[in-house]
Amino acid sequence: MSGETTTTAILLAGPTASGKSAAALRLARELGGVVVNTDSMQVYADLRVLTARPSPEEEARAPHVLYGHVDAAHRYSVGEWLSDARRALKEAWAAGRVPIFIGGTGLYFRALEEGLADVPPVPEEVRAEVAAWAARGVDFLRVKAAELGLAEAPRDRQRLARALAVLRATGKPLSAFHGSQRPPLADDVRIVRVFIAPDRQALRARIGERFKRMLEEGAVEEVERLLARGLPSDLPAMKAHGVRNIAAALRGEISMEEAAEQAINETRQYAKRQMTWAPKPNPS
DSSP states (O other): OOOOTTTEEEEEETTTTSSSHHHHHHHHHHTTTEEEOOOOOOTOOOTTTTOOOOHHHHHHHHEEEESOBBBBTTTOHHHHOOOOOHHHHHHHHHHOOOOEESSSSSHHHHHHHHOOOOOOOOOHHHHHHHHHHEEEEEEEHHHHHHHHHSOOOSSSSHHHHHHHHHHHHHHHOGGGGGTTOOOOOTTTTTEEHHHHHHHOOHHHHHHHHHHHHHTTHHHHHHHHHHTTOOOOOTGGGGGSSSSSHHHHHHTTTSSSHHHHHHHHHHHHHHHHHTTTTOOOOOOO
């Protein structure tokens, strides 16, 4: 890839525990690249263990950016990540390095290639109101959507909550902003797409083994520090896999063994969903 660093970006995606971080590190060392985090949970400084962020030793072997740069108290958005990623891309090319975007958050990859609708910020009080609706289940969200006249209501709870929040904040449906796309970050860039798809049974085993290692490496203490901050439970960082389960064990509601089993099962379900998404193939 020599001579193409200023026009090339690598997109390396795959389910959690599939070995993406190790693959990205190898690529970065071989190509003189910079690893750019494309995972919505690994951005949080408070979650190194539970999100399986690269270790300090791994980060020292090749440049890594957008890891652990956000405080858990902040509701980091995909729009903020896209701005940070655009800056990281320019800095990588300026340094003559290949940017390697690596992660398992499909929304971030879509934003990277397709841009985002330029939706105005949603006030905190509206976020809180819709979060309270979402806590009552997707059926309640559908009732609110009907009451508010949301004609095109997404089936997914998270997307439906987002659509309702925008409607409450602006008086307009999300579709009203679809014509105001920001220019795609990867426009006029040679994109190399890689999706790691491991054997499903092997992946299930790796997820279980990895979470047990997390417990040994300080996951419980990580959650204790989060809880000590008294952060709202609806913050994105508080929804990372394992946080809720370990918190329940620390409160004595379940055993730590039960917490681990729950977290492992939830992570396996998440990985199953991730396997259904992959970057669009490179043109032949």
